[in-house]
Amino acid sequence: MTSRGSSPIVLAAGGTGGHVFPAEALAAELTGRNYRLILFTDQRGCAFSGVLRDVETYRIHSSSSLRNKIPYFVRSGFKLALGLFQAIHLLRKLNPCAVIGFGGYASVPTMLAASLGVYPTLIHEQNAVLGRANKFLAHRVNNIATCFTVVEGLPETISSKVLVSGMPVRSGIIDYQNCDYHTVTPESPFHILVIGGSQGARVLSDVVPASIASMPEPIRQRFKIVQQCRPEDIERVHATYASAGLNAELASFFDDLPVRLAAAHLVIARAGASTIAELTTIGRPSILVPYPYAINNHQARNANAIDEAGAGWVLTESSFSVEKLRECLESLIRMPSVLERAAANAKALGEPEAVKKLADMVVRLIRDANISDGCVA
Template sequence: MESRCISLPNIFVVTGGGTGGHIYPGIAVAREILRRLPQWGVVFVGTEKGLEAKIIPQEGFPFRTVNVEGLKGSGLFQALKSCVKVPLSVYQAVRLLKELNPIGVLGTGGYASGPVVYAAYLMRIPTIILEPNVYPGLANRLLRRSVDKIAICFPETEKFFPKEKTVLTGNPVRREIVEVGKSPPPAGLDRRTVLIFGGSQGAHKINMAVVEALPYLSPWKEAVQLIHQTGEADFDRVAEGYRLAGFSGELHKYIRSMPQAYARAHLVICRAGATTVAELTACGKPAILIPYPYAIYNHQELNAQALAKAGAAEVIRDQDLSGKVLAEHIIAFIKDPDRFSEMHIRSKALGKADATQRLCDEILNVIRLKEEAL
């Protein structure tokens, strides 16, 4: 459901969505813009069917929609149907931008951002796109020649974009996450805390692998504490697995305060989405990454390998995941305390704690330069 925006002197538009990796960085930027320029307004534009339609209003921002569908992963008929709708989507975006009259537009990726950013280009509105993954999505690749500035999160991504307009900012994360990274790693290496999650809905295969790993971890149960976000669907089954294995893990259907959970963790076991990777490195958390194998362009595998190459994470491919394999990785960490310290340093070195500030600086600079040129 759309929420209308009030009339404000300067409105900035953030567009993108489909997944959390394209939504949460935009929210972080929006909050930073409003912190710096409280007289401004920020309006989000997405699709009514995307995840953004639920998240953005909950975060308290005005939300508007355009009618657009994704191309990647569709069948031939659906792809042709989506292509036919592109001109209409751009037309809708032009009408919306004429109504909002924004001072600038940020595209955070996902198919929702394409028509809006391109419409802004046609209207000579300052534009910047953020690419959160190692391998760029289709929308950002198509927009690379049209936009004023391109912000990337991994050095490996630079080769996909025009060098003269590309800048490495890092991926914006919430201030609360950045604050965790300012503190030293948690004490108590005699008992390691392992945080496990697969996203807000959980990840069934990771959940089942953890349950299968518990008997292998049994000799080490006094040396490890598990904080496990299971999601709603698997909670009862996982809880029964812990009970049968004699483990008193801390189980949650949903962890409401991820910053607190990160602060307590010595090691994190999770997927490798863009936002998760940015949060891990902002906090400096060693990780065992299990990339989601069906992610578009296999971007989670590429994200995970970037961290592994830097010595900040270990990777278990989804097809190789089992309780025994997962337990072996966890036990190796328990046996080697120096591993935590070394990987913490390497993870922290990858993190861009000031990514939100950097991106906001780039946004305001693009707006200033465009205004001076007019």
């Protein structure tokens, strides 16, 4: 059996929360198993939390696109080459026992260097359609972990290396996985949580407050709103709610999001992979408005999986109007049994053990490569 001494496991992640949050969850799990970790990210990866905040970190040059147009190709090709050489040098120095990527362009130089260096490799795909970065890497890595049983864009020729792990969520979400859904009664407050993903969503600030403000007062006064907004939108959103006599709680970021999610009767959100995983782990019904410009339209596919399971409802951004949302909310607040059923269906989709499954895959990857557990601190 080959030994790499005190070799680390390298995690390659960066970009948006959908790529970073599962890396944070895996980092916490592997640290709990006494594995030594190192993070490779790009210049954007500067606001990590949890275990990743304290992990030894290297910043690798990467491209922000893999477009075919010549100007983009030249620019991105130069950055990719520079990042590749950086990653090759660092991997030779660190001699990791495994390299794990979480998609996004930040992971490409590291995962490509790892495959060229014959290090054990695994990539994690968060969405229901294979992302461009992971599609580029799929044939080059040893294993692919997915969140969905069916992932559009995965070639059948590599099906033997595909394993379903589910989407790891942060420990704070796991803490509320057994929190019951509170029944809505004709007199009770109706708690709505509005979240726009790690970067917020202006359309939610445009539509949700105006829709609720336009409702009849007896219904409107039952709503208790917690809404994530972009900093530049908070003042106008507050003014809209205040004009309707509502004291909504607004912030650009909520440190206690798991608590807010557990308290919600309904969530209005984008359909990023992390949002879907958190909704299904705790089990909350949702109205999803997929980001229409997501690469490969992956948010629409994520949302459709929720819709098909009866765990929520999908409104395209083009149909997400003040009138349409008011119609949906007025209907749902009168049908508590429908909300309870959707909450149960969401819960049934959840994979609370996903992070343990993914960590087990990493451990098997190392052992299958005949590397001793020198990765363990």
